[in-house]
Amino acid sequence: MIRVENVYKSFGKLEVLKEINLNISKGEVVSIIGPSGSGKSTLLRCMNLLEVPTKGKIFIKDDEITAPNVDIMKIRQNVGMVFQHFNLFPHMTVIENMTFAPTKVKKMSYDEAYKKSMALLEQVGLKDKENVYPGKLSGGQKQRVAIARALAMEPEIMLFDEPTSALDPEMIKEVLTVIQDLAHTGITMALVTHEMGFARNVCDRICFLDEGRIVEDTTPEVFFESPKSDRAREFLDKVL
């Protein structure tokens, strides 16, 4: 579903990603973890071209998204993204946030977008917040709306960039539960997360990044029980 081939990314002289090769199959749930500054967010953002690789290719299904003249809007319709800071439109109510892209970008009828949005709000436990502005929601509620909003575009892929890092501890669980419920429903998911329990219990695979390179790409069992690299062992000693 997602194929990253020999990708490099630099910001000026700073080489942030080096020789990245990664395959994520349809329906797989992959966690990208590693020390701060190791390039996790940059790698995720390359998967929908929020960052453009300096070198290498990325394919979504069989389409090379790094090819010149690619229709980026079309790609992003199929790749939902959830950010650390929610990114809801503050001047729109929850339902306006939800129906905006499906009607404007996907040209869904308002009725269809509305029905779909309400079903998704119910799924994330926020049906009663339909007409509320984001400013009146808690962080956890905002993030659940952001997830529902991304799902309203019916993407085949969801990218999560530290979706719980900006939340108070008591709200982390409600958001992780929503993400966990989504895992293994057929949607392909890549997550940058610092939630080791979630990575271990929910994800199919762990990609451990260190200084811009994938150092381990393995199952949670192997990664958490017997990582092969010193760097992963040092990292786990610090975070567990």
Ligand SMILES: Nc1ncnc2c1ncn2[C@@H]1O[C@H](COP(=O)(O)OP(=O)(O)OP(=O)(O)O)[C@@H](O)[C@H]1O
């Ligand atoms: N747009 C940018 N311009 C310049 N440097 C950037 C940019 N985005 C990221 N970087 C740098 O690239 C490096 C990797 O950043 P990235 O956010 O991908 O790391 P990360 O592993 O996600 O870190 P964290 O866990 O702290 O969020 C960092 O040194 C960061 O400062």
